[in-house]
Amino acid sequence: xxxxxxxxxxxxxxxxxxxxxxxxxxxxxxxxxxxxxxxxxxxxxxxxxxxxxxxxxxxxxxxxxxxxxxxxxxxxxxxxxxxxxxxxxxxxxxxxxxxxxxxxxxxxxxxxxxxxxxxxxxxxxxxxxxxxxxxxxxxxxxxxxxxxxxxxxxxxxxxxxxxxxxxxxxxxxxxxxxxxxxxxxxxxxxxxxxxxxxxxxxxxxxxxxxxxxxxxxxxxxxxxxxxxxxxxxxxxxxxxxxxxxxxxxxxxxxxxxxxx
Amino acid sequence: xxxxxxxxxxxxxxxxxxxxxxxxxxxxxxxxxxxxxxxxxxxxxxxxxxxxxxxxxxxxxxxxxxxxxxxxxxxxxxxxxxxxxxxxxxxxxxxxxxxxxxxxxxxxxxxxxxxxxxxxxxxxxxxxxxxxxxxxxxxxxxxxxxxxxxxxxxxxxxxxxxxxxxxxxxxxxxxxxxxxxxxxxxxxxxxxxxxxxxxxxxxxxxxxxxxxxxxxxxxxxxxxxxxxxxxxxxxxxxxxxxxxxxxxxxxxxxxxxxxxxxxxxxxxxxxxxxxxxxxxxxxxxxxxxxxxxxxxxxxxxx
Numbered sequence: 001x002x003x004x005x006x007x008x009x010x011x012x013x014x015x016x017x018x019x020x021x022x023x024x025x026x027x028x029x030x031x032x033x034x035x036x037x038x039x040x041x042x043x044x045x046x047x048x049x050x051x052x053x054x055x056x057x058x059x060x061x062x063x064x065x066x067x068x069x070x071x072x073x074x075x076x077x078x079x080x081x082x083x084x085x086x087x088x089x090x091x092x093x094x095x096x097x098x099x100x101x102x103x104x105x106x107x108x109x110x111x112x113x114x115x116x117x118x119x120x121x122x123x124x125x126x127x128x129x130x131x132x133x134x135x136x137x138x139x140x141x142x143x144x145x146x147x148x149x150x151x152x153x154x155x156x157x158x159x160x161x162x163x164x165x166x167x168x169x170x171x172x173x174x175x176x177x178x179x180x181x182x183x184x185x186x187x188x189x190x191x192x193x194x195x196x197x198x199x200x201x202x203x204x205x206x207x208x209x210x211x212x213x214x215x216x217x218x219x220x221x222x223x224x225x226x227x228x229x230x231x232x233x234x235x236x237x238x239x240x241x242x243x244x245x246x247x248x249x250x251x252x253x254x255x256x257x258x259x260x
Numbered sequence: 261x262x263x264x265x266x267x268x269x270x271x272x273x274x275x276x277x278x279x280x281x282x283x284x285x286x287x288x289x290x291x292x293x294x295x296x297x298x299x300x301x302x303x304x305x306x307x308x309x310x311x312x313x314x315x316x317x318x319x320x321x322x323x324x325x326x327x328x329x330x331x332x333x334x335x336x337x338x339x340x341x342x343x344x345x346x347x348x349x350x351x352x353x354x355x356x357x358x359x360x361x362x363x364x365x366x367x368x369x370x371x372x373x374x375x376x377x378x379x380x381x382x383x384x385x386x387x388x389x390x391x392x393x394x395x396x397x398x399x400x401x402x403x404x405x406x407x408x409x410x411x412x413x414x415x416x417x418x419x420x421x422x423x424x425x426x427x428x429x430x431x432x433x434x435x436x437x438x439x440x441x442x443x444x445x446x447x448x449x450x451x452x453x454x455x456x457x458x459x460x461x462x463x464x465x466x467x468x469x470x471x472x473x474x475x476x477x478x479x480x481x482x483x484x485x486x487x488x489x490x491x492x493x494x495x496x497x498x499x500x501x502x503x504x505x506x507x508x509x510x511x512x513x514x515x516x517x518x519x520x521x522x523x524x525x526x527x528x529x530x531x532x533x534x535x536x537x538x539x540x541x542x543x544x545x546x547x548x549x550x551x552x553x554x555x556x557x558x559x560x561x562x
Binding site: 001044183188226227229 | 367
């Protein structure tokens with residue numbers, strides 16, 4: 001396991017305030033692989049070398065360029081960037097969940113290593129990029145890269161299986177991976193995605209976003225008195241499949257378009 | 261946040277289940293609640309406990325019969341990383357049961373604390389003759405939760421040594437700096453609150469590492485503790501009340517942790533009452549924090 005540098009939040013906030021409306025080209029030029037205020041965990045792995053950070057930066061930038069960086073990306077390109085960048089983060093960083101739970105790891109990446117990518121991915125309105133996308137204090141999952149790492153960590157796949165990351169929209173991923181009391185189990189997260197895809201295939205005229213929200217409402221109600229982790233694999237599949245099935249049945253279908 | 265406290269079905273009388281202490285599987289010694297010697301994220305946890313269940317009584321309590329399948333399972337949850345997982349899942353049959361449930365938890369998934377849960381759940385419902393019985397697989401009929409602090413008592417508050425002068429962003433003569441943000445009360449306390457201690461401040465360094473501490477060490481420790489508590493309490497009382505109260509529903513959040521501190525410092529007062537008092541006379545309330553923490557009162561006089 002590796003230990004990545006951590007940027008104190010006080011420093012990260014200052015950088016985020018300056019970067020919020022800065023041109024992407026300026027931020028790309030200012031990107032660095034070290035920062036004098038950065039610190040490392042004393043135990044838990046080997047310190048990442050600056051060349052490891054440079055390599056990660058290059059990989060992330062290559063993924064961004066493939067999705068139109070530095071020009072404004074479409075929604076589809078943002079989804080594609082998120083899915084591929086998530087894979088790059090988990091495969092290159094090799095950090096523990098313990099390290100990934102520390103906001104400062106992600107503040108370093110977003111504020112020091114690749115602030116330009118944060119600015120491109122979340123350009124924001126007239127006020128520019130939100131501080132949360134650099135710092136991620138509100139929930140670590142608001143940080144541009146923390147949310148991707150956690151999604152990839154939770155929706156990890158076995159070799160040969162179809163990767164759900166590129167098939168789920170932003171709101172769908174939030175529903176599966178960020179709900180308090182439910183998120184945190186790779187087994188449950190993967191099953192939620194699988195059951196969702198099956199329901200979407202069976203009910204093509206049901207709105208995906210409404211289906212996901214309705215099913216997750218039911219799942220959260222169940223979670224109050226159900227221990228999903230205690231279920232055998234087959235029982236977990238059946239239970240979550242049934243929730244999506246029952247949800248899909250209650251949602252009005254879109255009418256097919258009539259061509260006159 | 262709305263929380264369901266009562267299950268919508270019959271549960272097992274807790275007296276039907278006897279659970280032994282969690283033991284280290286390698287040494288068979290009990291797992292201490294306040295810190296596992298030498299733990300860090302490269303160390304995996306292997307723990308187990310003995311469970312005895314009066315199954316016949318348990319089924320009666322829950323309105324289930326012998327054909328309904330029950331399991332006892334061990335699961336874990338880490339509030340700081342949010343990760344969850346499961347270990348043993350034993351099917352329950354017969355009139356009584358005694359067996360060990362085990363958990364293997366990768367250290368890399370953990371930080372700060374881990375909650376070890378043992379649950380008896382419905383695995384499958386065969387009979388449908390008792391309308392108040394649990395129907396849904398996974399329904400919790402009995403549960404026991406144990407919180408283990410992984411890094412010891414001293415590490416329950418995140419602290420880090422830093423050379424303030426070399427770091428360049430903090431005054432080099434200062435002794436400590438508390439980094440946190442009351443505007444984000446929902447953030448996990450273990451990740452978003454951190455006390456930096458200046459390793460180049462001889463008095464602070466000596467006070468924190470001294471074992472046993474002398475009177476002057478204890479005075480400095482008291483001062484740090486008071487300053488940290490004051491910062492957290494004042495931040496809480498100034499914060500937006502609605503966001504704060506909503507965030508406090510999550511037990512690992514900053515809001516929940518600071519609320520626990522408030523209940524220790526002001527055991528007889530409500531949060532709402534404290535907010536009102538702080539708004540009216542902030543200095544007076546800050547003085548009451550000194551009183552609540554008994555600042556310097558425990559120091560022996562020469």
